[in-house]
Amino acid sequence: MISLEVNGKKYDFDADPDTPLLWVLRETLGLTGTKYGCGMALCGACTVHVEGEAVRSCVTPVSSVNGKKITTIEGIGTSRIGQAVQKAWIVKDVPQCGYCQSGQIMEAVALLKKNSRPNDADIDRAMSGIICRCGTYQRIRRAIHQAANSMAGGGKK
């Protein structure tokens, strides 16, 4: 029996212990906002938070997170940072196809939790693990600055 707390809700279920967290979220819990892109932690589309840390769920066996608190894209909007990031993504019109954006947003929130005013080099370091085939990188960078500014109480839009 596996127990998870996902987006504040408790789930108990049986699962093959080596099943990646990604497929448990998507298929067992029906939270399809977290995406499959590579299965090898190469693209970051599957990024979620485990106890607040950004983790690649496609290579995380569900048994290794038994009893842990998990946040996915569906739940990130309840935090102040999550909300600010989602809003910045809308203001800067970041997404194109949108498939990688759950991972981008989860990674951006994790960055801003640790560093409330990241510079471009910080953003490069934190965000280079998430591939965007549509090439929205320039807008992602702007949106992270925008989110940081908005939380710092205004600043430029």
Add this chain to the structure above:
Amino acid sequence: MSEILNVSRRSFLKTGALMGGGLMLGFSLPLRKPFGAASAQSTSSFAPNAFIRIGTDDAVTIIVNKSEMGQGVYTSLPMLIAEELEVNWSKIRVEAAPVDPAYNHTEWGTQGTGGSTSVWSEWERLRKAGATARTMLVKAAAEFWKVDPASCRAEKGFVIHDPTQRKISYGRLVEKASQMEPPKDVWLKEPKHFRIIGKPRRRLDTPEKTDGKAMFGIDTKVPGMLIVVVVRPPVFGGKVKRFNADKARAVPGVKEVVQIDSGLAVIADGFWSAHKGRDALEIDWDEGPLAALSTSGIREQYMNLAKTPGAVARKEGNPESVLSKRAKQLSAGYEVPYLAHACMEPLNCLVDLRPDSCEIWTGTQLQTLDRNNAASVVGLKPEQVKIHTTFLGGGFGRRANPHSDFVIEAARVAKAVMKPVKVIWTREDDMKGGYYRPMWYDRIAAGLDEKGNLIAWRHTIVGQSILSGTPFDPKKDVDPASVEGAKEIPYEIPNILVDLHSPKIGVPVQWWRSVGHSHTAFVVESFIDEVAHEAGKDPYEFRRKLLARHPRHSGVLKLAAEKAGWGRPLPKGRGRGIAVHESFGSFVAQVAEASVSAEGEVRVHRVVCAVDCGRIVNPDTIKAQMESGIVFGLSAALYGKITLQNGRVEQSNFHDYPLLRLNEMPVVEVHIVSSKEKSGGVGEPGVPPIAPAVANAIFAATGKRIRHLPIRSEELKKA
């Protein structure tokens, strides 16, 4: 004067009738969430044509017949309607169109999205659709008030009668308007009165792409659905000789293993079980005739072919004789590899097949073709098959497969088990699954007179035809998609020959964002740079002179050069390169700034892009698409290659098929030329110029000429 246009009443009435049946039924399915809306209302509605539905609650639903794959059609096409409908933008919801002739591409005769055609092909039809609805709503209000319709006007979802200061919302006019005949003629606005078209507008699909709600094909689900992973032959054209599925069937969760045309399908209660089951299969393959194929062998074959005359695509003057006489001439060989589309969402398709119906959920670019092909595989009539188009997690041409490969495979599995099945391709399946941008080898030569004028040009292209053997096969010696961008080069050259060899290789090939232009722009714009250098001229000035009679090329070239500060000094080690190319009705010039490290690694610092795509709809989308095309082209220029050895594709995932990452992103500036010309495309035209612009920048920085993609850092390493 405004244009007056005759609306085809017959077709509007016909599609209006369809709205009540096909559409409502199709979109009231529990699992298909209406785009952006909380839920579909069952209230009565006004549906004057196939593209618009207005509810008594004032909700305006726009039915979009193009697939949203990131290019912004779920915003730009509603903008065309909203401009004429005079609607409150915040009330607009978008739904994907079902398959129906009403939604056919205006030029293709079937439903589909591609070729950067969406905006220009719908430019008139959707504005007419909006104007028709508005005209009817105004008339309904006028009848209600018993006033002259000419004394009423429409604004933000209301009809207003100024003389009596009355207003009524569209929602309250639904019942009355629904009983009216659509008008025969409608007036369209003059462009100077546009309030929506041409102004930046935020995308309608962003909110649901930031909270996990957006539904892609891979996210779809029906009750009782099983998940399928297919093992396909290791060599294109191979077949299963024999197999033992005992161990696979013993994996918990695996339900069945069935043989299908394309391989073996492992059917399970979830992806992980299916995947484990597949790993446990024992298969003996008949590898077929391509078991010894390698890209090094193909390269040798292409280089030999390039020395012989091919099918003539264009001939003017006598380049052969000029080239044999002139003292000053240069020639070169250029080569580019097979490329995978590598959409972030791997291919997938959900099929729910019943004895007399079939429903398909997938992100596709070719709805009619997929529906017809699926129908023939499952033995139903096309009208018994429904396609629900989801968001596409990238398309780039891969989801426009002329053989419907990922759709008919899922249909075959569904037919074998008669249960709802969703086939999910792993990243490795997607990467190794073929339908690549073709590999090309080009031999090119130019002749200069004593004054350095370009007087002869000979360009021989070798590579597989994309259109051959597909429903789009022109059945001609020259596949236009192979020579586009090379045949119609804009440079004024008196003697010119472009010819083509289209060998049959067997590797499945397909259109890849910008198709032929993805390779011809690299060859032409790199070689013209070589010619300029040989003539001792500035590459920008050299192009300008040859483009004197091509104002739109010249316009973007000049704008990009000016904005990039062409000719101004750069930091040490950096070079600037320029390229200009026309594709899909649009003109794009780019100036790239690049440097090369001692280890030979290329860094692109800045790209200035100028685009003339005629009349514009959403300038922010145009900018986004240029940024996107540049990143797409940079990934190919710096890293992209699919190679084969012993018939096997050597790449499998993002470690050996890298894509550009955020830390490598150059600063991109996009400048749009103001134009009244017919709209061109924007999804693809940003791609072609970037590889040559970067290659030319590297030459400017290092003196080393790039004639091979991807750029090989070992050749740029400082000795």
